[in-house]
Amino acid sequence: QITLKESGPTLVKPTQTLTLTCTFSGFSLSTSGVGVGWIRQPPGKALEWLALIYWDDDKRYSPSLKSRLTITKDTSKNQVVLTMTNMDPVDTATYYCAQLGIAAAGTFDPWGQGTLVTVSS
């Protein structure tokens, strides 16, 4: 069974850096074709893709946020870490991590439960 779980602070101040960790089980990020992505959802709004890292360490970012995002993986720990700099109240959202590409090509499944991050002073 594949599971993913997001962890990190629930509250950050404006201008701070957010660090989120996705800890997963049931698969390896060293397996060809596998990826893990981050997606966020502001309260009551739609999903927005942020970043993706593949098994071969290829990294992709949303162009609108690229300057603020860094995604890394630790294969030995089964973790993917997303950092977002210069946080702003508009970044308040539930942040999800999800697996890309094993059971269903070209989409995300399964997803973690998500973690709500509030940006406020």
Add this chain to the structure above:
Amino acid sequence: DIVMTQTPLSSPVTLGQPASISCRSSQSLVHSDGNTYLSWLQQRPGQPPRLLIYKISNRFSGVPDRFSGSGAGTDFTLKISRVEAEDVGVYYCMQATQFPLTFGQGTKVEIK
């Protein structure tokens, strides 16, 4: 960026009746490998998204057969043949043919 436009944004449906959601992309979603990476996700209230359909029409494991996907190129449709109470939620189309990956605005399905 490929823009994904869903219609309607809200769909009140009577239990047992069909529902249909349209998703239109601003560019063709046919990838250079010949596949079309258009998927549909369901998000029930308070839950993370769940995959229903991938590559236009492939029903994911465990998804009831009342859900079906169709379309090609830039126009895609998700159909629910007979809406059940557990189908209430927001449905998103998503494209993974080209970076950045993009989602539709979501369509809220509710019971009349």
